Amino acid sequence: MRPEIRAAVPAVVLALAAAACSTQPPAERPARGPATSPGGAAAPEEPRTGDGAVATLRAVLTTPTDIDLSWRGGDPGASGHVLEFATDEAGPYTVLQYLPPGVTTYRHPDLMPRTAFFYRLRTFDGPASAPVDVALPPGELTTEDQESDHDWLAPRSDPGRSTTGRSVRDGGPAAPSGLKAEVKHANGILFTWTDHASDEEGFLLEARTRGGSAYAPVAVLDPDINSCGLITLPTEKRASYRVRAFTYGARSNVPRLTTGEPAADQR
Template sequence: MPLRLRATTAAALTALTVLTLAGCSSAPDEKEKPRQPATTARLAATLDSPIDITLRWKNDEPAVAGRTVEFATEKAGPYTVLEFMPPGRTTYRHPDLMPETPFYYRLRPYFGPASAPVEVSLPPGEPSEEELNDNQGWMTPRTVEGPKVRTAPLTARGARSAEANAAAAPTDFKATVMHATGIEFTWTDRAADEDGHLLEVGQAGSKGYRPVPLLDPDINAFGLITLPEEKRASYRVRAFVYGEQSNVVHLRTGSDPTARTSTPTRRP
């Protein structure tokens, strides 16, 4: 499931960096950081119909926390992130595309440790008008100053990357129920060089976690408006760095299969 925008106030909408299928910023330029070792994932693409594309790859990278699927309509970009995916995913379907258009795709792994999870049970029903109209500053992504802590760098790859990253894992992760659909999260940021943080949710009865919003580096507090199916859920936050992108695959969509061809009217 793609990352989605779930805040309800203007302040939260402008402050929260969130990825959606409609478009978002791509991963940071590789020139900003030392070059990471290349990913071993080999991406392949199939045109299932004139306007539907499916991507496939093998899940053979150790220590990967997840991957992004990115696309562009020119090989040089700019690339847009379609989805942050958990490590077990090996396919992605991109449907209902613009006809007769080139599409370029690539994968980018990300690496980094997650905090210990917390379980949250929300009250039944919906928030009151007073709660909705009350100060919503708790929703805004922000950096809360706290005691100085020792930080550690994140390692993108290598046999010991999980061990090396453990010292950079967020700690003191807490969830405070604000009302029937609102939760405030806070944590201690111990990563020295993260590209960002991901809040991850595991719904009751589901397997694993999925990313929800993408947060900027150094953020350690923000609020979430939950979905109805998240009345009971487990949450954790992950500090991460991007790895090197995969190979780029290219397909061109065909004609719109729903377009009707007009037949000239024959004159008598």
């Protein structure tokens, strides 16, 4: 759920939105993985190494409690990367962000002092649906919106929109089809699509905001999902959306850094 609308939405809506695909894009909100916890999702503890070129991940302690990450190499044709961290090399790892192609840096700020941090980067890849353009009406949530039933937010799997049997890994025609966007109110969109993939590890809802040049993940969903709602940020009210079936690929090296003492004015 977005912090800027948290105070305006009743508790029942917040509970529903915690299970919905209202995750946050790079630099604006913490990412979530396929699990639907609101503050970052635990990644699989033993993900497959995958095929393809491996990126080289570098971590630098820029301040005693800020770590800057950068990477190079890897599969140039990948759909993007997922960045994860842990405080033990064996995990469990937590997703920091699902990142679009072309992004090669990330800052992990305000960390616990005197703590070891481990990082790894994985590619993700898979076919995306045809996009749909959405223009929400101006304004914020009304009282009627706040008091209405928001059960449409929760991710769902409708057997009537599933014709699975196509492999994402084999490069077949497994892209989701029939993506539709239903405007629910001035800050809410319901997305539905048909799932054709048999071996996806999840779905990504991606957005290209008005004036933007590239799509970026805004929500991460479990396998077999074909419906979810989104509570938009202001920049997402006029945007192009698409949904991608994806699998994980090659994983990078695992750098380790230990944070230092916080600055005196932060103690």
